[in-house]
Amino acid sequence: MKIHEYQAKGLFRKAGIRVPDGRVAKSLDEALKAADELGGDKFVVKAQVHAGGRFKGGGVKLVNNRQELKDAAGSILGMKLVNLQTGPRGRLVRMVYIEKRVEVERELYLGVTANRSLKCFVLMASQSGGTEIEVVAAQNPEKIIQERVDPAVDLQPFQCRKVAAALGLEKGTASQAADIALKLFTFFRTHDCSVAEIDPLIVTPGGDVYALDAKVNFDENALYRHPELKELEDPLEMDRLELDAQEYGFSYVRLDGNIGCLVNGAGLAMAINDLVSYSGGKPANFLDIGGGAELERVTRAFQTLLADEGVKVILVNIFGGITRCPTVAEGVIQATKNLDLKLPLVVCLKGTQQEEGRKIIGESGLNIQACDTMEEAAKRAVELAGSAKGVSQ
Amino acid sequence: MSILCNESTRLLVQGITGKNGKFHAEQCLQYGTRVVAGMTPGKGGVEIAGIPVFNTVSRAVRETGANASIIFVPSGGAADAIMEAADSKIPLVVCITEGIPQRDMVNVTRYLNDKHTRLIGPNCPGVITPAARCKIGIMPGFIHKPGPVGLVSRSGTLTYEAVDQLTRLGIGQSTCVGIGGDPILGSTFVDILELFENDNQTRVVLMIGEIGGNAEEDAALFIREKMKKPVVTFVAGKNAPPGKRMGHAGAIISSGQGTATEKMGALRASGATVIENPATLGKTVAEVLAKHP
Numbered sequence: 001m002k003i004h005e006y007q008a009k010g011l012f013r014k015a016g017i018r019v020p021d022g023r024v025a026k027s028l029d030e031a032l033k034a035a036d037e038l039g040g041d042k043f044v045v046k047a048q049v050h051a052g053g054r055f056k057g058g059g060v061k062l063v064n065n066r067q068e069l070k071d072a073a074g075s076i077l078g079m080k081l082v083n084l085q086t087g088p089r090g091r092l093v094r095m096v097y098i099e100k101r102v103e104v105e106r107e108l109y110l111g112v113t114a115n116r117s118l119k120c121f122v123l124m125a126s127q128s129g130g131t132e133i134e135v136v137a138a139q140n141p142e143k144i145i146q147e148r149v150d151p152a153v154d155l156q157p158f159q160c161r162k163v164a165a166a167l168g169l170e171k172g173t174a175s176q177a178a179d180i181a182l183k184l185f186t187f188f189r190t191h192d193c194s195v196a197e198i199d200p201l202i203v204t205p206g207g208d209v210y211a212l213d214a215k216v217n218f219d220e221n222a223l224y225r226h227p228e229l230k231e232l233e234d235p236l237e238m239d240r241l242e243l244d245a246q247e248y249g250f251s252y253v254r255l256d257g258n259i260g261c262l263v264n265g266a267g268l269a270m271a272i273n274d275l276v277s278y279s280g281g282k283p284a285n286f287l288d289i290g291g292g293a294e295l296e297r298v299t300r301a302f303q304t305l306l307a308d309e310g311v312k313v314i315l316v317n318i319f320g321g322i323t324r325c326p327t328v329a330e331g332v333i334q335a336t337k338n339l340d341l342k343l344p345l346v347v348c349l350k351g352t353q354q355e356e357g358r359k360i361i362g363e364s365g366l367n368i369q370a371c372d373t374m375e376e377a378a379k380r381a382v383e384l385a386g387s388a389k390g391v392s393q
Numbered sequence: 394m395s396i397l398c399n400e401s402t403r404l405l406v407q408g409i410t411g412k413n414g415k416f417h418a419e420q421c422l423q424y425g426t427r428v429v430a431g432m433t434p435g436k437g438g439v440e441i442a443g444i445p446v447f448n449t450v451s452r453a454v455r456e457t458g459a460n461a462s463i464i465f466v467p468s469g470g471a472a473d474a475i476m477e478a479a480d481s482k483i484p485l486v487v488c489i490t491e492g493i494p495q496r497d498m499v500n501v502t503r504y505l506n507d508k509h510t511r512l513i514g515p516n517c518p519g520v521i522t523p524a525a526r527c528k529i530g531i532m533p534g535f536i537h538k539p540g541p542v543g544l545v546s547r548s549g550t551l552t553y554e555a556v557d558q559l560t561r562l563g564i565g566q567s568t569c570v571g572i573g574g575d576p577i578l579g580s581t582f583v584d585i586l587e588l589f590e591n592d593n594q595t596r597v598v599l600m601i602g603e604i605g606g607n608a609e610e611d612a613a614l615f616i617r618e619k620m621k622k623p624v625v626t627f628v629a630g631k632n633a634p635p636g637k638r639m640g641h642a643g644a645i646i647s648s649g650q651g652t653a654t655e656k657m658g659a660l661r662a663s664g665a666t667v668i669e670n671p672a673t674l675g676k677t678v679a680e681v682l683a684k685h686p
Contacts, residue, residue, distance in 0.1 A: 084635075085635075085636060087634060114495055114499065114576060114577060116576045116577060116606040116607070116608070116643070117606075117607060117608075117611060119498070119499065119502040119577050119578075120499050120502065120503070121499060137650075138650065150503070151496075151499050151500050151502075151503045152503055189496065192494055192495070192496055194495060219494055219495045219496070220642075221468060221492045221493060221494045221495065221642065222494035222495070222496060222497075224469065225494070251638070251639070251640035253633075253634065253637045253638075253639060255632075255634065263550075264550055265548060265549050265550025265551060265640075266548065266549075266574060266603075266639055266640025266641040266644060267546070267547065267548020267549065267550065267551035267552070267574070267601065267603055267629050267640075267641070268548065268549075268550040268551040268553075268554055269639070269640060270551075270603060270604070270629035270630040270633060270639055270640075270644070271551050271554070271627075271629045271671040272671075273630075273632055273633070274629060274630070274631045274632060274653075274671055275670065275671050275672060277631065277632045278669060278670050283632070286633070286637075286639055286640070288639075288640040319550040319553045319554055319557075320533075321531070321532060321533035321550070321553055322416075322531070322533070350554065350557060351533060351536070351553065351557070352533055352535075373672060374554065374671070374672050375670070375672030375673075378672075
């Protein structure tokens with residue numbers, strides 16, 4: 001689960017990690033009021049969306065007086081922030097964070113995450129703050145400082161001092177950085193984060209250390225231990241269809257194509273999308289229906305697909321292991337009737353009693369194309385999507 | 394021979410009194426697995442489908458000689474269940490449970506460090522050896538048949554699809570292993586590839602990866618340096634957008650890392666056969682088998 005920078009900074013502040021003073025604002029008036037409360041003239045105005053790289057899309061501005069603040073907040077609030085991380089659809093900015101400017105001498109990186117290969121949490125640091133850590137890791141792996149955390153004793157102060165020294169920090173600055181590292185890890189562990197990152201962690205000309213940005217993601221599987229964190233979720237940052245699907249227990253990701261895919265299992269769903277692309281088509285979505293493909297789930301999945309106006313053809317691919325194919329077939333037929341589905345429907349059923357399942361579909365009298373293999377089904381769906389393009393609706 | 398499970402496997406089902414535990418205990422039993430015990434704290438003394446249920450793993454092991462365990466315990470208690478099995482020195486533990494918190498898996502990994510337990514999963518379909526009629530998992534048994542292909546995968550239903558394609562071409566499987574879709578797993582591709590390399594029944598390995606992490610890159614290194622047997626691979630999620638979780642907790646491209654294209658490149662460079670079209674999994678394995686009689 002992602003949260004906004006201003007929320008992450010609020011949590012950091014509580015955890016004793018030093019962040020500059022700031023206020024969130026949803027309108028120009030609130031932005032000006034925030035500036036008055038904070039005092040001074042120099043601020044940073046930052047778009048609050050669940051995406052990084054905001055500077056590049058024009059979502060972060062430095063201002064030196066009230067007029068500039070007004071102009072910056074005015075241009076960022078309501079803008080569509082588009083960058084690599086938001087995707088081509090972009091993100092509507094509904095809030096800005098007004099923060100007191102801090103003078104920056106050095107920009108560093110500090111983060112805690114799980115290392116999948118080492119199967120443990122790691123504290124990571126680098127002298128190249130402000131650059132994505134994964135990019136640094138790929139291009140200059142020697143520049144990443146990494147400390148493994150032994151879960152039996154958690155991160156130790158000496159490890160934090162080692163990291164501070166490796167960052168080239170000295171004296172009071174080194175102690176401040178080591179202190180922040182320890183507090184960041186403790187925050188990560190006690191809140192069951194999947195990522196807690198400070199990029200950049202900055203050093204002022206006076207030698208003080210601040211978290212200038214804050215990125216926190218929570219492990220969704222552990223949220224049941226932290227019911228209070230659920231309140232930090234911002235549903236407006238999520239695609240509406242993805243949000244609905246989540247409620248039904250589906251995994252749904254919206255894409256840009258016109259073939260709506262309904263599949264059971266995440267790996268198979270990815271493979272079907274790959275196959276559609278391989279066959280020259282474009283999937284409109286990734287959809288893993290999860291457990292059994294019975295009537296209610298199929299109906300809801302169809303509704304999700306239909307809510308995306310880009311969908312011209314529906315492709316259903318179910319491997320019935322525990323769920324028998326005849327049950328799936330009946331579910332698909334009933335859902336088609338209930339929803340009065342007009343779009344072309346291609347169905348591939350495999351697994352337990354697949355022949356009976358296909359027979360039921362063949363005899364339904366509905367316009368459903370039953371295919372024996374995923375390849376045939378994908379090709380058929382791509383053909384139908386191609387001809388659908390020509391028909392204006 | 395086969396890997397991980399065979400005729401002498403004696404299976405314990407942890408969480409047998411739950412809906413899934415009971416259903417799949419019966420399914421394993423029907424397939425031919427020797428299911429010797431069940432375990433649910435506080436439910437000891439009853440029988441489920443003729444299987445005696447115990448309150449603790451240690452008692453179940455002592456009384457039945459169980460040497461493998463399958464876990465259906467809900468996510469909040471699954472880590473505890475894995476450690477309980479390891480404490481009783483069960484050599485093989487298969488955890489089906491999905492949604493275990495990452496911190497729990499980090500702790501489990503540390504706990505297993507000095508234990509003699511191999512963990513498969515979590516969030517996986519399990520392990521099956523058709524020749525021994527031994528299934529420790531939730532996969533449909535009937536699609537499998539005995540043969541020379543060792544299969545290892547991060548997925549569930551995509552593995553069934555692959556098995557189905559193989560079986561329809563008359564090609565059987567030595568053992569199929571679903572290692573799971575989570576970021577932190579008990580066994581990796583490399584662990585299972587090593588077992589297949591040393592298994593005399595396995596002639597070809599089919600490895601099914603997906604986006605996220607670098608398990609496929611680690612596997613590529615192992616294939617290049619340590620494997621003599623041919624490996625055929627497919628990596629799902631070539632067209633997945635960055636930053637989006639594709640169903641599995643571990644299937645996510647972060648900041649351009651963990652893409653299918655990268656993984657396929659690494660595997661190709663290792664000498665493995667890389668499949669682009671998932672409809673040709675079975676066909677490609679057949680071709681590779683023909684070249685390696």
